[in-house]
Every structure is written in structure tokens, then in C-alpha cells.
Amino acid sequence: MMRRSPFVQFFISNLSWMGASVVLALMIWIAANMADDPVMQDELDRVAVQIELPEGFVVTGQPEIATVTAVIRASRTQWDLLTPDSVLVTADLSSYDQPGTYRVELDAEVISPLQGRVVALRPAVWTV
Numbered sequence: 001m002m003r004r005s006p007f008v009q010f011f012i013s014n015l016s017w018m019g020a021s022v023v024l025a026l027m028i029w030i031a032a033n034m035a036d037d038p039v040m041q042d043e044l045d046r047v048a049v050q051i052e053l054p055e056g057f058v059v060t061g062q063p064e065i066a067t068v069t070a071v072i073r074a075s076r077t078q079w080d081l082l083t084p085d086s087v088l089v090t091a092d093l094s095s096y097d098q099p100g101t102y103r104v105e106l107d108a109e110v111i112s113p114l115q116g117r118v119v120a121l122r123p124a125v126w127t128v
Helices: 006-013 015-036
Strands: 039-052 067-075 087-092 103-110 117-122 125-127
Touching (some): 006 015
Parallel strands (some): 039 087
Antiparallel strands (some): 067 117, 103 125
16 A cells, blocks of 8 residues: 655644635635725715607606616725716616506616616606
């Protein structure tokens, strides 16, 4: 039977400690990065709403408020770059085939290349 070298025995016996060290180093690195560029949640006012209509339809009565406030969660460096034009808010009326008054839930997203997440909209529903 062949014996393992002392180096291989040492390596195998300490493998769990090496793995734990790598995991701990990764956790410290993540914490340091988050402290350097923390995630913030704040409001962005006067974000314009785009209305998506079916072919041939027009909106005859615009809502009183044509803008919304978006609550956005993003890193501090991304917040420095965010403007109201960086957020796309849409009222999708394309599924309606009859004229009328509808309550539409608004959808929102941060436009690429910026990174962030729209957590809430105020108001979240529009009557069009």
C-alpha cells in the first residue's frame, strides 16, 4: 500500500479550515464593499408617465397629474446619477379595446445602464 506524502496529509487535514477562511474572507470583502457604496432607498419626484395605447386610440382626458413619485432602491453611486428621465413609468392601455374610463396600474423600471429597483410608485394606479 502506498503512503501519502506529509504535504498531502497536511493539506487534507486542514482543508476545512481553508474553506472556512475563504468564506470568511468573502464575507469581509462583501461587507467592506457595502460600507463603501451603501444601498439607499429614497424618492424621486416628477417622473413622467408614458401611456401605451392600442392602434388608433387617443386619450381625450389626461389625468390631472402627469407625473408620479418613484421610491427607488439603489447604491449611492447610482443615486448620484439618477434623474426623473432615468425611470420609465408606463400606463399600459393596449389590452383595452373599447373607449371608456379605466383604472390602470402603473409599471416602472430603472432604465439601463443604471441599476436600481423601483420599490413603489405614488400614485400606483391611474384613472384614464
